[in-house]
Amino acid sequence: MTLANLDLAADVDKIFADLGVSVDRYKGGTLAVRSPITGTEIGKLPEVSASDAKKAIDAAHDAFLEWRLVPGPKRGELIRLLGEELRANKAALGRLVSIEVGKITSEGLGEVQEMIDICDFAVGLSRQLYGLTIATERSEHRMMETWHPLGAIGIISAFNFPVAVWSWNAALAIVCGNSTIWKPSEKTPLTALASQAIFDKALARYIADGGTAPKNLSTLLIGGREIGEVLVDHEKVPLVSATGSTAMGRAVGPKLAQRFARSILELGGNNAAIVTPTADLDLTLRGIAFSAMGTAGQRCTSLRRIFVHDSVYDALVPRLVKAYQSVTIGSPLENGNLIGPLIDKAAYDKMQAALQAAQATGGRVVGGERVNETEAGDAYYVRPAIVEMPAQSGPVRDETFAPILYVMKYSDFDEALKLHNDVPQGLSSSIFTNDMREAETFVSASGSDCGIANVNIGPSGAEIGGAFGGEKETGGGRESGSDAWKAYMRRATNTLNYGRTLPLAQGVKFDI
Ligand code: NAD
Numbered sequence: 470m471t472l473a474n475l476d477l478a479a480d481v482d483k484i485f486a487d488l489g490v491s492v493d494r495y496k497g498g499t500l501a502v503r504s505p506i507t508g509t510e511i512g513k514l515p516e517v518s519a520s521d522a523k524k525a526i527d528a529a530h531d532a533f534l535e536w537r538l539v540p541g542p543k544r545g546e547l548i549r550l551l552g553e554e555l556r557a558n559k560a561a562l563g564r565l566v567s568i569e570v571g572k573i574t575s576e577g578l579g580e581v582q583e584m585i586d587i588c589d590f591a592v593g594l595s596r597q598l599y600g601l602t603i604a605t606e607r608s609e610h611r612m613m614e615t616w617h618p619l620g621a622i623g624i625i626s627a628f629n630f631p632v633a634v635w636s637w638n639a640a641l642a643i644v645c646g647n648s649t650i651w652k653p654s655e656k657t658p659l660t661a662l663a664s665q666a667i668f669d670k671a672l673a674r675y676i677a678d679g680g681t682a683p684k685n686l687s688t689l690l691i692g693g694r695e696i697g698e699v700l701v702d703h704e705k706v707p708l709v710s711a712t713g714s715t716a717m718g719r720a721v722g723p724k725l726a727q728r729f730a731r732s733i734l735e736l737g738g739n740n741a742a743i744v745t746p747t748a749d750l751d752l753t754l755r756g757i758a759f760s761a762m763g764t765a766g767q768r769c770t771s772l773r774r775i776f777v778h779d780s781v782y783d784a785l786v787p788r789l790v791k792a793y794q795s796v797t798i799g800s801p802l803e804n805g806n807l808i809g810p811l812i813d814k815a816a817y818d819k820m821q822a823a824l825q826a827a828q829a830t831g832g833r834v835v836g837g838e839r840v841n842e843t844e845a846g847d848a849y850y851v852r853p854a855i856v857e858m859p860a861q862s863g864p865v866r867d868e869t870f871a872p873i874l875y876v877m878k879y880s881d882f883d884e885a886l887k888l889h890n891d892v893p894q895g896l897s898s899s900i901f902t903n904d905m906r907e908a909e910t911f912v913s914a915s916g917s918d919c920g921i922a923n924v925n926i927g928p929s930g931a932e933i934g935g936a937f938g939g940e941k942e943t944g945g946g947r948e949s950g951s952d953a954w955k956a957y958m959r960r961a962t963n964t965l966n967y968g969r970t971l972p973l974a975q976g977v978k979f980d981i
Pocket of ligand 1: 625626627628629630652653654655692693694696697698701712713714715716717720721734735736737738768769770868870896938939943
């Protein structure tokens, strides 16, 4: 089927009808949504006003006051049901992700699988949420830590992981005893609406099974950046987890700090890989191809820079160029296509500007041109670009959210490592090597300065079990697995005296 013949609006109607979402919730409003697959409008959602958003946040705070009293494992039961509902609706939500963001089918489904995985993780966590018992210097005393729910948690998400990022935050926040308020990207409100409907199904089952939960436990606010600002400024929101560009983090971070609220900032990356003389080049080629071209270069962890040792440069780079020239581009709904569209024209324009700047600084560009233009003039499909650069300069230091891979040659490992770290961002990184010293150095204190450092795997495609996030201009936040849950709770240190005297710490005397 050609792009022009696709009826995506009908697809959307069917998905929402199956989810029980009425048409007035995604049509007839003011926020227009276009599918990047065809460039056509697939929804027009009603937007919340700033004053209604404030009221909704007050209501979410009230919900928190009740929910914090529900025992952790019972809170986990709600998230277990959410995982079940996501399993039941995986195909529909995955397809909607593909339609709204342009991800190929396996990636759309993969995003929903990530939501299921974090629910499973959070259910186990709901029976833990443990603190330490700590040795005390005073006899007949006990010192311990307790972890308490924090409040109504704000979640601001980006277009490129329109639903997984919400679930990473919401599943943990809710088992930790908090309510949540979600402001999704204005480019992807349909998948947010669908996720909220799936959450509501889980909640209805939880209540039907005898569970207690307050109203407004999970709130969705549809709107633009100004609604995000309401969330950031509201005194009853003690933590905002904000995913998006570094520019957004620069605006949001100081405002939260100003009112002593916490932030989890998950911002832009400029991820690199070092390909060393001992690299397995077949594996390296596949690792680079998926990380750099997959999702049309629109992952925060997409591979954007590679440093290739001069002894393997000629064996690898021509093969890579060939892969770039032959990769299948087209409708992400069609099996066999690996590269879908860019999100919109603005993304295409930024890509072209970066390629021109690279050429102006001596870069040799292959690819980057628009394809399928005649089939769908308002959709922006591009051939991924591979750019051989003489040095790490110009646009190489920026994150351009598009499939551009800058290739640079190196001869000295220490120099490559230095260049690898010499960018403002610090999200994800890789080394391809079979040399144990290089691998260990890369993941050591003097190696990669990123939040994620991989060996013989590309930088993208993280699992939910590990903490996710990056350093420097990536914002420093961590979410998802490991002990990231602690950010959604407040820690209290308790000292209990079960004796009949009152010894003071540090030998202090105060006898009255
Ligand atoms: P964006 O910064 O344009 O928007 C992200 C979200 O922030 C949207 O919901 C937007 O409405 C909101 N927003 C923007 N300015 C705001 C403000 N001043 N106050 C409150 N809210 C505001 O990002 P995008 O184009 O949707 O997404 C792409 C970017 O996100 C890339 O830079 C990518 O690397 C980054 N990203 C990072 C991660 C990560 O985990 N590190 C994950 C996904 C995407």
